[in-house]
Amino acid sequence: xxxxxxxDIRFAADLLEEGELVAIPTETVYGLAGxxxxxxxxLKIFTxxxxxxxxxxxxxxxxEQEVQNYxxxxxxxxxxxxxxxxxxPLTLLLNxxxxxxxxxxxxxxxxxxxxxxxxxxxxxxxLVKFPLAAPSANPFGYISPTTAQHVADQLQGKIxxxxxxxxxxxxxxxxxxxxxxxxxxxxxPGGLPASAIEKITGTxxxxxxxxxxxxxxxxxxxxxxxxxxxxxxxDMKELISMHNLKNAALLCFTGxxxxxxxxxxxxxxxxxxxxxxxxxxxxxxxxxFDQSAAQFLLAEKFPEEGLGLAINDRLKRxxxxx
Ligand code: TXA
Ligand code: MG
Numbered sequence: 001x002x003x004x005x006x007x008d009i010r011f012a013a014d015l016l017e018e019g020e021l022v023a024i025p026t027e028t029v030y031g032l033a034g035x036x037x038x039x040x041x042x043l044k045i046f047t048x049x050x051x052x053x054x055x056x057x058x059x060x061x062x063x064e065q066e067v068q069n070y071x072x073x074x075x076x077x078x079x080x081x082x083x084x085x086x087x088x089p090l091t092l093l094l095n096x097x098x099x100x101x102x103x104x105x106x107x108x109x110x111x112x113x114x115x116x117x118x119x120x121x122x123x124x125x126x127l128v129k130f131p132l133a134a135p136s137a138n139p140f141g142y143i144s145p146t147t148a149q150h151v152a153d154q155l156q157g158k159i160x161x162x163x164x165x166x167x168x169x170x171x172x173x174x175x176x177x178x179x180x181x182x183x184x185x186x187x188x189p190g191g192l193p194a195s196a197i198e199k200i201t202g203t204x205x206x207x208x209x210x211x212x213x214x215x216x217x218x219x220x221x222x223x224x225x226x227x228x229x230x231x232x233x234x235d236m237k238e239l240i241s242m243h244n245l246k247n248a249a250l251l252c253f254t255g256x257x258x259x260x261x262x263x264x265x266x267x268x269x270x271x272x273x274x275x276x277x278x279x280x281x282x283x284x285x286x287x288x289f290d291q292s293a294a295q296f297l298l299a300e301k302f303p304e305e306g307l308g309l310a311i312n313d314r315l316k317r318x319x320x321x322x
Contacts, residue, residue, distance in 0.1 A: 003155065005148050005162040009120055012163045013127035021048060023137045023151045024124065025165025026060075026116040028089050028173050028191050029144040029283070030151050031134030032159070033060070039101045042133055046103075048158050051140040056106040057133040058091050058174070060116050062125045070097050070111055070131065075179045077201055084200050087117035089170050089191025093178035104133050114174055120165040136173060143225055143286045143318070146171045150287060171280035172310050180206070189310040191279070209313065223320040225283075227290040229297065233312075233319035236300040249294035251285055251315075253278055253302055265294055275307045282311055286318060 012022045016034065019041045024033045032049060034041035036059045046053050059070065064082045067074060071094035078092055096111035105111050116122070125132065136144040137151045145151045148164035155162075175190035177197065185206045186194055194205040232239055236250070236258050248264055253275075255268035267285035269278035289297050299315045302308035 001157055001160055003152060003157055003159055003162060005152055005164050007120070007164055009123050009127065009163065012124055012161055015161055016124075016128050016130075016132070019044075020161075021045060021159050023145075023148070023155065023159055023162040024121055024132065024134060025118050025148070025163060025168065026121055026134075027087075027118050027168060028116075028170045029146055029168055030137040030148070030162075031058075031060070031132075032137040032155070033132040033134035035128070036060075036104055036131045036133035037099060037101070038130070039103055042101055042103045045133060045135065048155070049135060049138070049140050051135060053103065054106050055135075055140075056108055056112065057104050057135050058112040058114055059100065059104060060121070060125065060132040060134055061113055062122070062131075063115055066131070067094070067113060070100055070113060071095055072097055075182050077182050077184065078179060080200060081177065081184070081197065082115075085192055085196075086115040087122070088115070089117075089172075089174040090114060090197075091174040091176045091188075091190075093176065093187070110178065112176065118165055120163060124163065141224055141226055143227060143283050143290070144173060146280070146283045150283070153287075167280075169280070170276075171282060171284075172307070172314065175310070177205070189313050191307070191310065193306040193309070195306060224317040225286070225314045226318045226320070227286050227297065229290060229295060231286075231297045231299055231315070231319040233299045233315045234301055236298065239298040239300075243296075243298060247293075247295040249289050249292060249297050251289065251297055251299040253300060258300075265289070265292055275302070275311075278302070279307045279311055282314065 021034045073095045091114040093110040100111045146168040170191040173190045175192040176188040178185045250266040254273045269281045302311045
């Protein structure tokens with residue numbers, strides 16, 4: 001199969017109508033999209049990504065009104081979040097309607113729904129007559145793509161079209177929130193900080209960041225977002241003191257306070273200390289490291305607040321080796 005990259009939204013819509021997969025831009029990361037209501041297409045997503053079927057998919061919809069087509073028993077607090085944060089990097093786990101195939105949710109009773117904030121994707125969702133199931137467009141377990149080129153590097157020959165919407169403006173996946181007794185439960189930190197949610201709801205978000213490597217538990221796997229070479233994650237001064245830096249590369253927030261030999265590669269995610277810029281640059285830096293001659297990466301722990309929590313979550317998972 002030949003993979004074409006372009007900006008033709010009509011062409012992308014036609015392929016999707018035919019049951020094909022298309023890589024799509026979102027504000028968070030690129031997705032590998034297909035008709036969420038068609039089981040055969042959804043199965044193709046799993047096989048193309050080499051994703052185990054116990055790991056459920058996010059369904060992308062056009063707006064808040066559409067939620068009722070796919071979910072039931074929607075708590076009031078969920079509506080509050082939709083009104084404040086959609087379109088945007090927030091995924092909600094809601095009780096699913098039957099129209100959503102069990103394959104999409106890996107047999108769970110909940111479906112993950114999100115309204116993405118990207119102009120081209122919004123147009124695409126208006127052209128097709130169905131919601132789009134889309135995991136991040138990387139082979140399972142590897143670093144998520146934030147440019148069309150990242151997608152091509154990995155999925156060349158496996159899909160026919162990559163819709164190029166430029167570099168992702170957030171660069172880290174959506175925050176995943178479920179509900180229990182009208183409380184918000186956080187399953188994955190992401191582009192929307194929990195503190196922003198708490199400001200709106202007035203109640204604490206319950207953190208449930210359980211990692212697992214057991215196949216029957218869906219969701220957050222312990223090892224993920226991982227380059228092919230080792231990543232060590234922690235306090236940078238400590239990491240530097242513990243390793244022989246020959247063949248090392250460093251990944252830092254600002255890099256300003258770090259003393260290191262001048263001749264090793266260093267990825268500074270935001271020299272001016274802007275956490276949003278750092279999140280945007282994270283996955284590209286991990287890819288650049290993977291393609292470099294360095295043999296391992298020392299990755300600095302970010303401040304544990306706001307987007308720093310999501311960045312640390314990804315780096316921690318990237319650092320776990322199976
Ligand atoms: O920003 C994003 O969320 C991107 C873009 C493309 O929208 N998508 C994304 O999809 O990150 P993916 O498949 O890479 O990650 C989705 C996560 C997985 O960890 C999956 O287990 C979890 O969402 N998930 C999906 N449905 C779920 C459910 N019903 N219950 C619990 N976790 C769920
Ligand atoms: Mg993913």
